[in-house]
Amino acid sequence: MKNTAVTDELIIGDAVSLVNEGMAVTLLVKGRSMLPFIFGGHDSVILTKPENISVGDVVLARIDGRRYVLHRVMEVTPERVVLMGDGNIRGQEVCRPEDVLARTDEIVGEDGRHRRLDTPRQRRLARIWRTLLPVRRWILAVYKRTVLRNIDIQ
Amino acid sequence: MKRKEGFVLRTVCGEKVIVGEGLGAIDFGKLISLNDTAAWIWEQAGEQGEFSVDSLAEALCENYEVEAALAHADVEALLKQWKELGIVE
Numbered sequence: 001m002k003n004t005a006v007t008d009e010l011i012i013g014d015a016v017s018l019v020n021e022g023m024a025v026t027l028l029v030k031g032r033s034m035l036p037f038i039f040g041g042h043d044s045v046i047l048t049k050p051e052n053i054s055v056g057d058v059v060l061a062r063i064d065g066r067r068y069v070l071h072r073v074m075e076v077t078p079e080r081v082v083l084m085g086d087g088n089i090r091g092q093e094v095c096r097p098e099d100v101l102a103r104t105d106e107i108v109g110e111d112g113r114h115r116r117l118d119t120p121r122q123r124r125l126a127r128i129w130r131t132l133l134p135v136r137r138w139i140l141a142v143y144k145r146t147v148l149r150n151i152d153i154q
Numbered sequence: 155m156k157r158k159e160g161f162v163l164r165t166v167c168g169e170k171v172i173v174g175e176g177l178g179a180i181d182f183g184k185l186i187s188l189n190d191t192a193a194w195i196w197e198q199a200g201e202q203g204e205f206s207v208d209s210l211a212e213a214l215c216e217n218y219e220v221e222a223a224l225a226h227a228d229v230e231a232l233l234k235q236w237k238e239l240g241i242v243e
Contacts, residue, residue, distance in 0.1 A: 024179040
């Protein structure tokens with residue numbers, strides 16, 4: 001477990017350095033905290049510099065100076081940024097604007113197909129998804145047993 | 155043969171890798187990782203500019219304790235791989 005954590009830290013740290021140099025870094029993501037928009041273990045995200053962050057953006061941020069999360073922006077002020085995973089039913093992260101290290105507007109699926117997150121349609125879906133927060137638990141439960149199961153079997 | 159423009163050697167995640175910097179993009183899932191000798195050959199290829207299996211194998215023998223025949227075979231295999239990857243032309 002320890003090795004995995006160290007490796008992740010190193011990989012993300014290097015990815016962020018490259019992003020700071022102006023590169024677009026494609027990185028496979030883990031976890032299910034961004035369902036149903038990003039499939040951890042299957043999708044890669046393209047990370048770029050976090051310019052003009054606004055509500056609805058998906059960003060990579062460092063929380064409490066240690067763990068990294070790739071979550072959606074819920075609130076932005078000059079002092080703080082509030083984040084939450086689309087696939088989470090509770091729990092938000094709060095960080096300073098400078099802790100937002102990269103943004104992702106584009107996903108690359110396993111089949112190599114690109115999907116944008118910043119189209120009006122995707123933004124609208126994300127807003128709808130946000131309003132469904134009270135019932136997310138049940139939607140996600142059904143989703144994980146159906147769609148995701150098929151994906152994992154493939 | 156020569157190295158294709160825009161591909162540079164750098165250390166990412168503790169590994170020596172070749173990345174296409176000119177593209178302004180790097181895919182962590184598609185990094186071309188090199189061992190120390192391959193990395194040395196990559197740099198040597200850059201210094202030589204126009205190179206061949208023979209010129210690189212010769213340089214390898216001058217700098218490493220390796221038999222000429224083995225050096226030639228290794229460089230040949232490596233260049234074949236790099237050609238397939240499109241990082242030399």
